[in-house]
Amino acid sequence: MSEGVQTSPAFSQRVFSGIQPSGGLTLGNYLGALKRFADSQNSGVQSIFCMVDLHAITVWQDPDKLRRATRELCAGFIASGIDPEKSILFNQSQVPEHAQMAWIFNCVARMGWMKRMTQFKDKAGKNAENASLGLFAYPALMAADILTYHTTHVPVGEDQKQHLELARDIATKFNHDYGVEFFPLTEPVIEGAATRVMSLRDGSKKMSKSDPSDMSRINMTDDADTIAGKIRKARTDPEPLPSDVKGLEDRPEARNLVNIYAALNDQSVEAVLRDVGGKQFSEFKPMLSELAVEKLAPISGEMARLMEQPDEIDAILRRGSEQARAIATPIVEKTYDIVGMVR
Ligand code: ATP
Ligand code: MG
Numbered sequence: 001m002s003e004g005v006q007t008s009p010a011f012s013q014r015v016f017s018g019i020q021p022s023g024g025l026t027l028g029n030y031l032g033a034l035k036r037f038a039d040s041q042n043s044g045v046q047s048i049f050c051m052v053d054l055h056a057i058t059v060w061q062d063p064d065k066l067r068r069a070t071r072e073l074c075a076g077f078i079a080s081g082i083d084p085e086k087s088i089l090f091n092q093s094q095v096p097e098h099a100q101m102a103w104i105f106n107c108v109a110r111m112g113w114m115k116r117m118t119q120f121k122d123k124a125g126k127n128a129e130n131a132s133l134g135l136f137a138y139p140a141l142m143a144a145d146i147l148t149y150h151t152t153h154v155p156v157g158e159d160q161k162q163h164l165e166l167a168r169d170i171a172t173k174f175n176h177d178y179g180v181e182f183f184p185l186t187e188p189v190i191e192g193a194a195t196r197v198m199s200l201r202d203g204s205k206k207m208s209k210s211d212p213s214d215m216s217r218i219n220m221t222d223d224a225d226t227i228a229g230k231i232r233k234a235r236t237d238p239e240p241l242p243s244d245v246k247g248l249e250d251r252p253e254a255r256n257l258v259n260i261y262a263a264l265n266d267q268s269v270e271a272v273l274r275d276v277g278g279k280q281f282s283e284f285k286p287m288l289s290e291l292a293v294e295k296l297a298p299i300s301g302e303m304a305r306l307m308e309q310p311d312e313i314d315a316i317l318r319r320g321s322e323q324a325r326a327i328a329t330p331i332v333e334k335t336y337d338i339v340g341m342v343r
Contacts, residue, residue: 010181010184011150011152011184012152013045013046013152013153014045014046014047014048014149014150014151014152014153015037015040015041015045015046015047015048015151015152015153015154015155015189016047016048016049016050016145016146016149016151016154017033017037017048017049017050017154017155017156018049018050018051018052018055018092018142018145019033019034019049019050019051019052019073019076019077020051020052020053020055020056020209021051021052021053021056021061021066021069021070021072021073021091022055022056022059022061022069022209022210023069023209023210024069024072024209024219024220024221025072025073025076025209025219025220025221026197026207026208026209026217026218026219026220027197027207027217027218027219027220027260027292027296028157028194028196028197028206028207028208028209028217029076029157029209029220030080030220030296030299031192031193031194031197031260031263031264032156032157032158032159032192032194032195032196032197033155033156033157034076034077034080034081034082035080035081035192035263036155036189036191036192037049037077037080037081037082037087037155038080038081038082040153040155040189041081041082041083041086041087042081045153046088047082047086047087047088048087048088048149048151048324048327049077049082049087049088049089049090050089050090050091050092050145050324051070051073051074051077051090051091051092051317052091052092052142052145053066053070053091053092053093054092054093054098054099054141055092055138055141055142056069057134058132058134058135058138059123059132059135059210070091070317071307071310071313071314072221072303072307074089074091074306074313074316074317075302075303075306075307075313076220076299076303077089078302078306078316079298079299079300079302079303079306080299084316084319084320088320088323088324089316089317089320090317090320090321090323090324091317091321092145094317094318094321095321095324095325095328097148097325097328097329097331097332098141098144098145098148098328099141099144100332100336101144101147101148101328101331101332101335102137102140102141102143102144104144104174104335104336104339105140105141105143105144105147105170105174106137106140108140108170108173108174108177109139109140109143109166109169109170109173113166113169114136114137114139114140114166116162117138117139117162117163117166118162119138119139119159119162119163120135120136120138120139123135124136138163139163139166139167140166140170142160142163142166142167143163143166143167143170143171146164146167146186147167147170147171147183147184147186147331148327148328148331148332149324149327149328149331150183150184150331151184151186152184152186152187153186153187153189154167154186154187154188154189155189155190155191156188156189156190157190157195157196157197157206158190158195158196159196159206160188161188161190164186164188165188167186168185168186170183171183171184171185171186172185178338178339180338182334182335182338192263193259193262193263193267193268193269194259194260194262194263194264197256197259197260198252198253198256199211199213199216199217200215200216200217200218200230200231200233200234200235200256201213201215201216201234201235202216202235203235203252203253203255203256204252215230215233217230218230218231218292218296220296220299220300220303221300221303221304222296222300223300224289224293224297227289227292227293227296228286228289228293231257231285231288231289231292232285232289234253234257234285235253236253236254236257236281236285237251237253237254239251239254240278240279240280240281241254241258241273241276241277241278241279241280241281241284242254242273242277243273243274243277243278244270244273244277245269245270245273247273247277248269248273254281257281257284257285257288258272258273258276260288260292261276261284261287261288261291264291264292264295265291
């Protein structure tokens with residue numbers, strides 16, 4: 001957990017985070033999110049993890065693929081070390097409180113705030129007029145996901161920092177407008193060597209499960225040959241690797257591969273460069289492939305095993321949803337009461 005947190009002491013520590021079933025999990029999701037979720041759970045803080053299916057449909061999803069992706073994501077959580085006996089694991093749409101809270105927050109958030117969100121701009125692209133209203137409102141639903149549990153800490157990748165700031169703005173405005181100290185100012189927890197894993201094809205773009213190019217990412221279910229092939233073809237520059245971090249400035253592709261290596265191996269970037277400084281990519285890339293396969297193969301094997309028992313996955317999600325609702329319902333009730341809804 002990060003040092004110097006500034007949440008109100010009135011709120012006991014609680015971790016929440018979510019992942020969209022908008023495709024298969026990537027190495028970016030693993031290093032930026034899943035691997036760190038397991039650390040949070042194992043530190044003993046109450047941890048709640050959500051498959052955010054309502055977020056996924058802000059862009060078109062084929063219904064059968066969405067169902068499969070939600071179950072596979074649940075398998076990914078468990079295979080990455082999230083234990084449904086220790087953490088609450090569920091899918092968003094089974095807890096209607098998220099959507100109920102999101103409506104209140106749609107009425108708290110300002111249009112001007114939402115228009116500044118870079119994720120909307122990136123995802124809507126040039127055709128923003130044709131994007132769904134849900135994609136625009138996405139950060140208000142995300143604030144609802146977090147604040148419906150009075151969450152104090154959210155482990156996420158770098159790309160979600162702006163949305164976390166918006167959740168704090170929403171909490172602050174709600175508390176101020178209604179003269180209460182009801183919602184905490186949630187802290188983002190963005191830590192480690194790989195908080196922003198980049199595309200293997202373009203060092204200026206984030207690796208994403210929804211990227212149309214499969215070569216841009218390593219999927220957690222890729223086999224060893226596929227991983228090796230993608231890393232071999234990953235874009236790099238002609239220089240050998242530097243011996244210190246400063247030498248990675250202005251070399252986004254080199255920096256990305258070194259960051260991935262460091263995060264996978266639980267090492268600092270400095271320590272990795274002490275070992276590999278001076279090596280050519282022709283030598284470093286096979287080392288990285290071997291490490292990625294060593295770390296990912298047991299997880300993808302476990303995911304495949306779990307996917308053979310979809311009924312068990314559904315039962316875990318159902319039970320998790322009940323546990324989540326036990327926390328969420330009173331908080332939503334109280335929120336509606338504060339706002340002045342007759343109950
Ligand atoms: P999509 O392309 O559909 O948005 P995604 O790969 O960005 O999918 P999300 O479900 O949006 O995945 O994000 C889940 C979690 O993974 C978030 O905490 C996010 O910050 C983290 N994450 C996503 N991509 C990366 C990345 N490239 N590097 C580090 N963390 C990432
Ligand atoms: Mg995303």
